[in-house]
Amino acid sequence: MAHHNIIIPTKDKLFNLGEFSLRRPGNLVTAVILAVGLIITVIRFTQGIGSVTNLSDVQPWGMWIGFDLLCGVCLAAGGYFTTVGCYVMGMKHFHSAVRPAVTTAFLGYAFVVIALLYDLGHPLRLPYMFFFPGTTSVLFEVGLCVATYLTVLFVEFSIAPMEWLAGKFPFLLNWRKLVIRCTIILTIFGVTLSTLHQSSLGALYLIAPGKVHPLWYSPFMPMFFFVSSMAAGASMVIFEGMFAHKGVHHYMDATHLREADEIVFSFSKAASFILFAYFMIKFTDMLVQANLPYLVSGYGLWWLVEMLFFILMPALLYAKGSRERNLKLCRFAAANTVLGIVLNRFNVSMIAFNYALPSAERYFPSIWEICISVFVVTMVVTAYRFIVYHMPVLYEHPDFKDAH
Amino acid sequence: MNRRKFLSILGSAGVVSALSTAREAKAGGTHSFPYYEGSYGVLHDTTRCIGCRQCEAACNQVNNLPKPQKSFDDLSVCATRRRTSAREWTVVNKYVVHGKPVFRKLQCFHCNDPACAAACFAKCFQKQPDGSVAYDGTQCVGCRYCMIACPFYMPGFQYDDAFDPLVMKCTFCAPRMKEGKLPGCIEACPMDALTFGKRSDLIKVARSRMRKSPGKYVDYIYGEWDAGGTAWITLAPASGTATAASANPAHDLHPLDLDTHLGNRPIGELTYGALGAVPMIVAFWPVLFGGAYAISKRRDAIHEAEKEAVAREVKNDISYVVNTAANKVAETHGPAAADTVRQAASDALKVCERPLRS
Numbered sequence: 001m002a003h004h005n006i007i008i009p010t011k012d013k014l015f016n017l018g019e020f021s022l023r024r025p026g027n028l029v030t031a032v033i034l035a036v037g038l039i040i041t042v043i044r045f046t047q048g049i050g051s052v053t054n055l056s057d058v059q060p061w062g063m064w065i066g067f068d069l070l071c072g073v074c075l076a077a078g079g080y081f082t083t084v085g086c087y088v089m090g091m092k093h094f095h096s097a098v099r100p101a102v103t104t105a106f107l108g109y110a111f112v113v114i115a116l117l118y119d120l121g122h123p124l125r126l127p128y129m130f131f132f133p134g135t136t137s138v139l140f141e142v143g144l145c146v147a148t149y150l151t152v153l154f155v156e157f158s159i160a161p162m163e164w165l166a167g168k169f170p171f172l173l174n175w176r177k178l179v180i181r182c183t184i185i186l187t188i189f190g191v192t193l194s195t196l197h198q199s200s201l202g203a204l205y206l207i208a209p210g211k212v213h214p215l216w217y218s219p220f221m222p223m224f225f226f227v228s229s230m231a232a233g234a235s236m237v238i239f240e241g242m243f244a245h246k247g248v249h250h251y252m253d254a255t256h257l258r259e260a261d262e263i264v265f266s267f268s269k270a271a272s273f274i275l276f277a278y279f280m281i282k283f284t285d286m287l288v289q290a291n292l293p294y295l296v297s298g299y300g301l302w303w304l305v306e307m308l309f310f311i312l313m314p315a316l317l318y319a320k321g322s323r324e325r326n327l328k329l330c331r332f333a334a335a336n337t338v339l340g341i342v343l344n345r346f347n348v349s350m351i352a353f354n355y356a357l358p359s360a361e362r363y364f365p366s367i368w369e370i371c372i373s374v375f376v377v378t379m380v381v382t383a384y385r386f387i388v389y390h391m392p393v394l395y396e397h398p399d400f401k402d403a404h
Numbered sequence: 405m406n407r408r409k410f411l412s413i414l415g416s417a418g419v420v421s422a423l424s425t426a427r428e429a430k431a432g433g434t435h436s437f438p439y440y441e442g443s444y445g446v447l448h449d450t451t452r453c454i455g456c457r458q459c460e461a462a463c464n465q466v467n468n469l470p471k472p473q474k475s476f477d478d479l480s481v482c483a484t485r486r487r488t489s490a491r492e493w494t495v496v497n498k499y500v501v502h503g504k505p506v507f508r509k510l511q512c513f514h515c516n517d518p519a520c521a522a523a524c525f526a527k528c529f530q531k532q533p534d535g536s537v538a539y540d541g542t543q544c545v546g547c548r549y550c551m552i553a554c555p556f557y558m559p560g561f562q563y564d565d566a567f568d569p570l571v572m573k574c575t576f577c578a579p580r581m582k583e584g585k586l587p588g589c590i591e592a593c594p595m596d597a598l599t600f601g602k603r604s605d606l607i608k609v610a611r612s613r614m615r616k617s618p619g620k621y622v623d624y625i626y627g628e629w630d631a632g633g634t635a636w637i638t639l640a641p642a643s644g645t646a647t648a649a650s651a652n653p654a655h656d657l658h659p660l661d662l663d664t665h666l667g668n669r670p671i672g673e674l675t676y677g678a679l680g681a682v683p684m685i686v687a688f689w690p691v692l693f694g695g696a697y698a699i700s701k702r703r704d705a706i707h708e709a710e711k712e713a714v715a716r717e718v719k720n721d722i723s724y725v726v727n728t729a730a731n732k733v734a735e736t737h738g739p740a741a742a743d744t745v746r747q748a749a750s751d752a753l754k755v756c757e758r759p760l761r762s
């Protein structure tokens with residue numbers, strides 16, 4: 001059987017933590033990052049935000065918003081992208097990609113919220129937004145949608161831990177059945193919420209017309225953020241898959257392995273179209289807003305770099321890769337896209353933000369801010385590994401073979 | 405400016421711009437903050453200001469702010485371009501405009517329809533009937549979105565406070581006003597550069613000053629309309645080159661860091677298109693994706709039916725072939741042989757998982 005060399009936890013042996021104690025460089029690096037992260041966490045929460053960040057009154061949002069929130073949410077778009085493809089559009093062969101995508105999306109959002117707590121002056125007051133709802137605020141809408149979507153993702157994801165624990169706690173089976181029956185509703189709910197908050201992340205900056213450089217500021221920023229999140233979702237599935245095949249290959253069953261390449265090519269084709277569309281709307285927006293003159297400046301050059309090398313180029317590479325069924329090329333394009341999305345979010349939130357201020361007042365993240373971001377990513381990876389070692393994410397649980 | 409306004413009406417909806425335009429027309433009305441008729445304001449006449457920093461000292465004192473390292477008597481600090489912060493709610497900067505020094509006091513403008521209030525997701529800011537924009541720190545989450553939103557870069561944040569960091573800005577001395585006193589900075593000004601009064605009166609005062617001294621002022625009351633209008637308004641001196649200046653007030657205002665590109669609508673309105681699209685998406689997306697789901701289901705059903713039809717046909721063909729062959733064998737070799745043929749065919753078909761039923 002395809003399963004015989006995957007370690008599947010049983011009723012009597014629920015845990016499979018051996019992987020974490022292996023003396024491998026990966027585990028060592030993880031341990032060091034987590035230790036450093038914990039120390040900075042203590043400093044941050046006892047000495048204040050100012051003690052570890054370069055944030056200032058002119059740059060109130062830096063790395064922790066620009067990377068952890070904007071990129072985190074966008075790169076977790078694989079969840080809605082894959083579930084819509086599989087369940088709504090009926091692409092059945094995406095099936096083995098659904099669970100890994102939902103898992104990473106859930107972890108992504110959960111850790112976005114955790115990372116946000118570092119950035120908030122009063123982290124414990126986060127629920128105040130529900131007690132004193134500022135309904136005129138885009139941030140309120142983002143918060144509401146992210147909170148709801150995190151719940152939806154938790155429910156969608158919960159099938160995996162329940163299959164893991166069902167042997168010991170049989171009552172979980174009922175809940176599991178209920179969730180599976182609601183799959184399509186959850187999926188549609190999820191894509192609606194995702195559309196809203198992915199676009200709203202762009203809408204956050206609509207209120208700062210004088211601060212974001214005109215080449216990036218546009219009334220259509222919400223649309224740009226949403227369209228690019230689709231490309232990010234597709235690319236992240238490929239990008240993560242690449243690492244999963246390296247690190248946790250031995251937890252993948254035959255179905256997963258058989259479908260993996262086909263999924264890469266399908267997603268590549270989709271991503272290629274989306275990126276072309278994204279390129280076109282951004283380019284048209286530049287013309288419509290009469291921003292052509294800005295192109296002959298430093299920022300103009302930088303904008304062109306983003307447009308040509310991080311949107312158009314991956315679009316072309318994806319098209320070529322999926323047509324020639326070239327796995328390596330598709331993966332390269334995925335990495336290129338992910339990098340491009342990060343670059344775009346950095347541009348809007350940091351590089352092209354406060355563009356008119358003298359360089360002395362401009363922001364560059366402190367080493368500690370970057371460390372916390374790395375710390376958060378490492379926590380996501382570690383949690384992902386824990387889940388994959390224990391739960392049927394990359395394989396189908398033998399007890400639940402038929403059930404999808 | 406008009407171009408931006410046009411675009412924001414046309415397109416800030418973003419995802420479903422076409423759907424949201426109808427909504428947006430209404431949004432401006434429903435979301436607006438009240439604009440209080442008899443509210444107070446302050447007119448800052450920069451032509452009278454001498455950069456003595458008395459207002460800074462007074463603000464520091466009446467609000468019990470931490471003492472600065474350099475005393476308020478040190479006028480050299482005006483030369484560096486400063487901004488307001490959590491410890492300095494007002495600062496006086498020196499700008500050199502066409503060779504002449506001009507001093508300008510910076511503090512929260514107390515906008516009529518403030519961007520900070522539109523941006524806050526915990527409703528901390530409130531425009532008050534007295535004209536001030538009040539901030540309630542007890543419900544502040546510390547997200548600092550108000551600071552992103554303020555087009556004047558006014559609010560400061562207590563980054564060094566670990567346990568109760570708050571946003572800080574000029575309060576218009578609302579507590580003093582309640583006691584019937586003037587704001588600290590206004591009381592302290594020895595040059596009468598700051599005039600307190602009803603905002604509507606102050607606009608008239610500003611106009612009459614311009615009329616009385618032709619050529620002295622830029623023909624522009626900063627804050628009358630900017631960003632939807634502000635309670636604190638500013639008059640700036642005209643530069644010597646009067647013709648150029650009157651043609652374009654920005655020419656004389658930009659050197660004072662007064663941004664004339666903010667438009668005359670409240671900044672918060674820029675986001676109403678996107679917010680207006682929310683209910684549309686909530687209503688439309690489930691129908692759209694539900695429809696897509698129904699179509700893909702239907703497509704699967706049709707596909708299944710077709711597959712079944714083909715299978716049935718194949719089955720019929722096979723039984724026809726086997727029966728014809730068996731009948732032929734029965735004629736030539738007898739019924740026993742025909743049964744053997746049927747059995748053999750059935751076994752062979754079983755192997756390729758197509759049971760023969762005849």
Ligand code: SF4
Nearest residue numbers: 512513515518520554
């Ligand atoms: S100046 Fe800034 S902080 Fe003051 S009311 Fe206006 S938007 Fe708010």
Ligand code: SF4
Nearest residue numbers: 463574576577587589
């Ligand atoms: S009104 Fe009060 S708080 Fe505002 S600048 Fe003047 S003294 Fe300071």
Ligand code: SF4
Nearest residue numbers: 453456457458459593
């Ligand atoms: S006290 Fe009056 S004259 Fe002195 S700096 Fe302040 S505004 Fe100018």
